[in-house]
Amino acid sequence: MTETRTTCPYCGVGCGVVASVTNGEVRVRGDETHPANYGRLCVKGSALGETTGLEGRLLRPMIDDVEVDWSQALDIAGERLREIIATDGPQAVAFYASGQLLTEDYYAANKLMKGFIGAANIDTNSRLCMSSAVTGYKRAFGEDIVPCSYDDIEKTDLVVLVGSNAAWTHPVLYQRLVQARAANPALKVVVIDPRQTATCDIADLHLALLPGSDAGLFVGLLNHIQGENSWPAPRVAEFCGLTLADVETFYRWFSDAPRAVTLFTMGINQSTSGSDKCNAIINVHLASGKFAREGCGPFSLTGQPNAMGGREVGGLANQLAAHMNFEPDDLARVARFWGTERLAQTPGLMAVELFDAIARGEVKAVWIMGTNPAVSLPDSHAVCQALAACPLVIVSEVMRDTDTSRFAHIRFPALGWGEKNGTVTNSERRISRQRAFLPAPGEAKPDWWIIAEIAKKLGYVAAFNWQHPQEIFCEHAALSAFENTGARAFNLRDLVTLTRQQWDDLEPYQWATGEMPVRRIIPVEPEHHGAVPDALYPLILNSGRIRDQWHTMTRTGYVPRLMQHIAEPQVDVSAADAARFALQDGQLARLSSPRGVMVARVNVSAGQRDGEVFTPMHWNNRFARQGKVNALVERRCDPHSGQPESKQTAIRIMPWQPGWQGELYARELPELPAFAHWWCKATVGVERLTLASDKALSEVILAHCSAKGWQLQIAQTGERSSMLAWHNGDLMLGFWEGKARSALAHDFIVSAFQTPPSALFERHALLDGQSPGERKDPGRIICSCFGVGENTLREAIAGGCDSVAALGAKLRCGTNCGSCVPELKGLVAEVNTVV
Structure with missing residues (x-):
């Protein structure tokens, strides 16, 4: 068995990962030698092997929703870009990149846009997470230098x-x-x-x-x-x-x-x-x-695996390259190094203003690489409208269907984690290798290769004639050292002459901050946030991340165990606000602002301040109907950094008691009408939707089953009904609905799709959505690492496990990544208090 040392593609901690493939199954563990994590992984990192499947992957280039070969795709993309540049000038073109690109990809994109197309309109989703920190560091130290290490x-x-x-x-x-x-x-x-x-x-x-x-x-x-x-x-x-x-x-x-x-x-x-x-x-x-x-x-702390690498290459619109700025000496230096006379001379459009410019028709071509701005940018409905009207939208993506790719005229299939070969830089300035251990699927290509091929189509062959990412990395390192006698701290001079073998074998490398002679105290006048609650929108919305999901879920949303802890958009409210707005814990609510609406499940939380609510930013139109928090968020930005104020938006909240709520499991889902609210939940071997609506859906499901020729088994108990559909002895569909939401035995239902129950009492239990007597429902999963549910935990606590350590000894929960420990403590305290 061959093991490959690589790097986690999630947050900016930059954990080392050891990956291996056995009989097609990818296994991962933390790299005990990597100085960022010394062998420890979080639950998302531990589940990386479950994200490498090809379900839903984009595997061939597409032009106007038709699959084509690479030659056609590159020719057409190059021709359309050339036409726009010739007609409207370079400022009509923009790139929108991602902190999940590798440094080599980022460098290639920045070089093409700023150096040869000749406009600085390349920005990145890193603008949304750390551009204010970049501005703060530059104002204080003269350069974007994070002066700390994890050891501190x-x-x-x-x-x-x-x-x-x-x-x-x-x-x-x-x-x-x-x-x-x-x-x-x-x-x-x-x-x-x-x-x-x-x-x-x-x-x-x-x-x-x-x-x-x-x-x-x-x-x-x-x-x-x-x-x-x-x-x-x-x-x-x-x-x-x-x-x-x-x-x-x-x-x-x-x-x-x-x-x-x-x-x-x-x-x-x-x-x-x-x-x-x-x-x-x-x-x-x-x-x-x-x-x-x-x-x-x-x-x-950076939010993405290579947000720091993007800062190093100049992937923000108001940076040039290698920590250089749009100043005469730096402009001349970079132009000499790249050998270009077309270098952009002024900063470009930052993320929010870039999409505003698309909406105004000033930017007519946008190339989006490895990110999902239709979900992640504030005022997402306006972003979608801008993309819908843009004459040319190019998307480089791993997945075939995302909220953003639905607007694409040209789709390029990019490599995913496990297939990429390059470097990333974490929050403590440590460069690590991301090594490929899986073959490229279908016709997917590295992002740097796609960028270089388009550059050649635009006529810039010599400057982009790389054959391997090592060549790009060494060029990037050489630019950092070019005419650098110490004025710039970012200097990879030790890495400029790496051979391909040395680059392949590169150990985690932390670049030094130098003496940092500039240390300025910047006068600050405190201000309150820009959101103003009023009688119509009386609450302040805060948005952020949850434990087991990542960004817009295009990777983690397909992993069943990462959907078990928090499986739906939820809104945390205080007990006082729950009473004030007639909200019940566990019920649905509509949140709205002047920009849009989202639907979320209420979670009454003791940790929430009165007058404020919190909801996750991950859900999108692939995983929920009306689940996007950024549909509500305003476009207010920091005037210096261009970073949006995603943490404070004035909203209102109203309870929603739908006519019915239910669960639908099916091998093949029916086409749902627009009136049905749904939340998609990753499940092995079967599609699963949680549903709610004011209009009946049963006739739609009955018609679907009838068209398939499936045999039906139906039961009605009071305000609750259930339906099972069978074909040749196999369970094809299960639907349970009722006035109130009822807990179903998820594991038992999923197992019935894999092995149909033969005993009569098991079939009756399945129709009721409950486990047979000998099966126990673990309840909502608290420990995702080991699949330990709330019911199991409560039983163990009642049985004498009176501490987190005792629970860990019995059930293993809390003994891996540790993220569930606070909830375990809370359950221990709650159960012991009740007792």
Whole structure:
């Protein structure tokens, strides 16, 4: 068995993965030698082997929804791009890339757009997660330098997590913090977040501040450090909605700690004043001397596996390349290196304004690579309208059907994880190899190859005549070192001359920050967020990630065990707001803003502040009808970074009690009418939808079964009905509906599609949707790593497992990635309290 050392394609932690293939089955484990994770993986990383199948893959190029060969696809794409450039100029073309591209792909795209097409209209979905951090670092240090390493977390005295639910979004790094705290009980942890999240599980102090008020807290801390009084603690407490005692405790702990690290991410960056918030954090580290030494520093955690690599190559519209800017010396230097006279001279359009320009007809061709802006950008309905009207939409994708690819005139099949060969850079500036261990399926190609071939069609053969990604990486490294005598910290001079074998064998490599001679404290004036609640839209919506899903679910949404923890869009509300808006836990609700509507399941949460709600950003039109949170979110952006304020939007919420709710399992789904609300849930061997509507759906399902010639078995009990369809002894469809939502024995139902029950009592139980007496329903899955459900846990706790350790010893839950530990603690406390 051959094992391949590669890298996880999810968050910016950049975990090493060891992959192997046996009889077509992909197995993964954490790489014990990789300095980012030392063998640990989160549940998403552990499930990577389950994402490598070819179901739903785009495997051939398509032109206007017709499959073609690569020669035709490249010829037509090149011809259409040339026509637009000739008629409307280079500014009519744009690329929209992704932090999930490899560095070599990113470099090729940036070089083509800025260097040879001649416009800087290449931006990336990284704009949505860390561009405010880029601006903050550049203003403070003169360059986009993250000055910390993961080791600092283990060597510090105080860790401050702000705007970060790292327990769910960066779980492996969070577990390193958990271990560091266990090894050093004196280490203090402060969590700054309006919500009480899983990350608060280890917090010594949780500051549940008003949304968007973070800058006030850190400006006050800076005043405290410097002995000034313009933002005294009482003013900070009022501005942030905190108690004076908590503010003073935080200030005292930070001042007294010999070393401190502040971890920040989306909750800070996704704001109309995100850049200022980043600088407010950086300021306190500079002013206190908790900077540029072990265990100290302001540490931005990137959201994607290669967001940092994209920053290195210049993949943002307001960067040039290799940490160079649109300044005369840098422009001349890059033009000399690339050998071009067409280099873009000014910054290009950033993400939100790029799609606004498409809507206005100014950008007539957009090439979208490895991302899903129809879901992930704010005001997603407007984005869809812009794409629908755009004369040329090119999409490079792994999956055949995404919300964005539905607007594509040209689709290029790209390689997926396990098939790619290149490099990525994680949050701590560590470059790792992503090595291929699977063959390219169908006609899928590397992104860099597709870009290079289009460049050749546009006439730029010599500059893009690469034969292997190692050549691109070495060119990228050479550009970083070109005429670099120390003025630019980003310098990969040690890697410029790597042979192909040396590049193949490259160990994780962290580039140095240098002396960082520029250290500026940037004045910050705290501001509240831009969302204004009123009588019509009285609540503030916060959006973010959940534990087991990734971005817009084009990978994780197809993995059954990753859909078991939270299987539907949900909205977290406080108990007071539930009462205020007549909401019941578990019922459906409609959320709306002037831009759109979404439907979500209510979760009454003790960790939610009054007047605020939270809902995940992952669901889209492939996995839910009206499940997109970004249909509601405004397009307000930070004026410096261009990053949208995805964390605060004024909305309203109303309960929805549909006429019926139900579950549909089928080998082949019927075509659903527009009135049916549905949520698709990944299940092995069968399609599964949760359904709700005010109009009856049973006639549609009956007609579908009748057309197939299936035999029906129907039961009616009070307000609940069920239907089973059989063909030659095999179960083909099961439908259960009722006025209220009822729990069904999911595992038993799925097993019946695989092995039809023969005993009469089992068939009666199946018609009722319940397990036979000897089978136990595990309930909602809490531990996704080992498939341990809530019912199983409650039974174990009642039977004497009175701690997380005892549950782990009996059921293994909590012993792998650790992400379920906070929920396990909560269940132990709840069951023991009831008893």
